Amino acid sequence: MESVDLLYKAIYILVIFGITLLIATYSTYFERKIAAFIQDRVGPNRAGPAGLLQPLADAGKLFFKEDFIPARANKALFILGPGIAMLVATMSSAVIPYGDMLLVDGREIYLQAIEVNIGVLYIFGVVSLGVYGLMIGGWASNNKFSLLGAIRAASQNISYEIAMGLSLIAVLMMTGSLSLREIAAQQAGFNWNIWYQPLGFLIFLVCAFAETNRTPFDLPESEAELIGGYHTEYGSMKLGMYLFAEYINIFVASSVMATLYFGAYNFPFMFELEAWLVDATDSVVTANNIVTLLGVGFMFVKIFLFIFFFMWVRWTLPRFRYDQLMKLGWKILIPLAILNILLTGGGILLKDYLF
Amino acid sequence: MEPLSNRRKQVEKKDMTLAERAYLPAIAQGLGITLKHFFKKKATVQYPEQTRERSSIWRGLHVLKRDENGAERCTACGLCAVACPAEAITMTAGERKAGEEQLYREEKYAVTYEVNMLRCIFCGLCEEACPKAAIFLQDDKLAPARFERDEFIYGKDRLVEPLKTTETR
């Protein structure tokens, strides 16, 4: 790879990292705003215009709180826990294609940090590591309730990972590729996977809620009745890191859902628009770049809609009971996902037979 | 047993239908309700800038009035203390000395006058009992929260209406 390409990649990775952190930061603000709006309140509006500086105020508060480590805790692991949670959360946005190809100086720049041909598995692997942050943190606190919270979180995540993977397999059967760029490219125009995989999407959505520990599956950290679970002993910015990692996870889960099921950067009539732009501007490069940038815009609109949906559901539904959670995961979602695989396979065979 | 009204209904526990067991219709309904509230008018009053409109007969913090010359109206008759159902008012009476005519309207006045705001129920009976129209419950002030209990015993320093020195009458 040339050094110019490397430079582009480095800049792109930094930009994506920054955007991830920015969106996660402002997710906390919008979470509070949306919660307030749903409950007929106005939410934070004192820090800055319309309360826009509220995340900074929160972060400042967390930074200046006492950084507390319990006396009998395992110090190294206690510090490592939130670090792992944060690291794993920020890692997964590397393979998501936020846009198609830009043409700059005759150079093709793909708006994706790394293209690996096992992108889906990469995300899946990284997500499955997220459990360690919680478990290590919970155990290192040397507190029974923290430990129980960590175990609860880990068993929930493992249980729902299976259904998530199985629901993904149906998509992979249709696209025949594990590469996220390819999956995105196959959904060109309005040919989104959601039209073919409504059941799979539903299963994936439920599992995404469970994996990101969001209501109605937020038992790992249910503040009200289970004293906060794995981060009971945490305070200051370490707690902030855990909470922040959750919002990054929401962003990543939203991007994955948008990529896999809602056509990533594709939008209806993109080819017609591009053809019209080629006529209008008389330049293939400009037309391509305009459509690509529009696609990036559409991708982020989809991501924001999903983030809104996460928050909307949080302030609508009550929490599941733990046995209900396990029953839903093992006895309903996994059989449904397997049924979905069978249906998809049948559909593919039928299509081959008919056409 | 004979039913008292004809509205009695036998409650039965039915099995849930498939739609009910799938939860999804119920979830969609709930999401619809919350979305409706999302766009509703907000109930919040932005307090320091806006205040909620109070009734014109709102009974708030007490005030000991002065007359048109700026002399205290209270004559320490004790009727308010007698009328008070919560026994929140205490006072000691004193005799006006020569040269204090500008300060107190009658020859007898209240040397101390205390209202315990923790006991007071803001019923307004003291206001009605007062023959001199000296004590009133204001409609724009209320007893704020404080850290110590003894701070809730309001003496004359906080009860008497401030002198309108700049005003010419």
Added chain:
Amino acid sequence: MTESLFYFLASLTLLCALMVVLSKNPVHSVLFLIITFFTISGHYVLLNAQFLAAVNIIVYAGAIMVLFLFVIMFLNMSKAGDSKIKTSTISKFAGAIAGGLLFIVLISALKDASVVGYTPETYNSQVGMVESLGYVLFTDYLLPFELASVLFLVAMVGAVMLGKKEEGESHF
């Protein structure tokens, strides 16, 4: 570049594998084992077997080791670690002899193994990719593949049998 990366990964793997055995705290052992799995996945990536690397992380580091951690965290071994665990002299001898024998067997087995070098003419960069792996698994190695899945099914049935509630057992 690749070579130095290999040596770095290999030394890290060996170090972490040693730490698994040597560290006093069992939870630390498990965590070192997880790092070992990561470095092994790194080796897979160096060998251009990305699918294997990802699956290694998902299955071993992501699922199985979590269950290991589960059990060890519940055992609460940190207290037991304070007091010296006594090992009898006989078992020390037995362990040394068994380990030494295994070492000899390994050396004698690997002594004559020929290192397959890489030849640019016959090298197929796609050999570790998902497509070729899946193709081989479902054609040449179909029987072992299916047998392995039957084995897993048997294990699963066994787990369900063990976990089944017996008659008269109380709910909790």
